[in-house]
Amino acid sequence: MRAAALLVLPLSLLTLTACRPQNVRPPEAYPLSGSVAGDWGQNPHLRLALVGTGLPVAVTNTSTIDQNIVSTGVNTWAFGFDLPTIPSVAGVYQVVVFDDSNNNARFDVGESFARNRQWLVFSPVDANLDAISIPEYLGGAEVLPAMSVKRGWNLYDKAQPLSGANPSPFLKLSTYVLSR
Template structure:
């Protein structure tokens, strides 16, 4: 067999390895959602982010396999970036939480230390007026979101602010999602 005819075979053999390469790690601000993490997480925490929430009609989400990057910025301080799904499987209301993945299984499990905020990420496949949504108790607590108007895509609802003009707000990139213990 001549060398010229072996090269294409070698190139085909490398394709599976190239396809299995991990995603490129980007700086936190390059992700769709970014912000800061603060607080005392103990010695050598294994911090990880997860998207948790519930969709309509009742599809529970708890996934930490979404692309993310957490970078230490000092004592008890980190910057992070997290990619929100571009087309979630269902409309619904979600939060990104940070947790100490103490068993290192890349999944948020009951009993692991975690932090969340009072900002909800509401996804809608269309501009819509949504009915009130209840959050299951085991996802952090029986909070109920009021009926609201949202735009197609991702919207941020800040529960600490009055519902109305600018709350919820539509976004494509959000850099102020703060998580703290």
């Protein structure tokens, strides 16, 4: 009986540990961090979502990724966001901030949102990518040019000319700015 109780105890502890809520980290502890600014109205419920498209055409719209948004003053927030490891899918993504007005933890059509002109390009290998069209619901008119990327996450700033430094690979990015 005593031996059986000793076997059950570790299983009980494992179950309790698995049910424990994740620790919320300060924004700067996440792989992607930056700031949000602008008028979002009274008491907005701001969340972040990773949106974009993988190749071949796997549309992504997920806001269940670990994140933290902290008010830093009137109409300003700092945020941190985990980037998923996608080992076999190349893709082009943005992190958008949105007012989760229906509180369902999902970026829905019609909710106020903001994005920028910086694209997060993921590649499982160093590669030369062909030009990429963006889904219509993200403003389909924007098309990324053919570019060379490194393995992992790369930042392409559409406001800057394509060059040897744009796009650039990163492990941690702390300058992602979203503003309305």
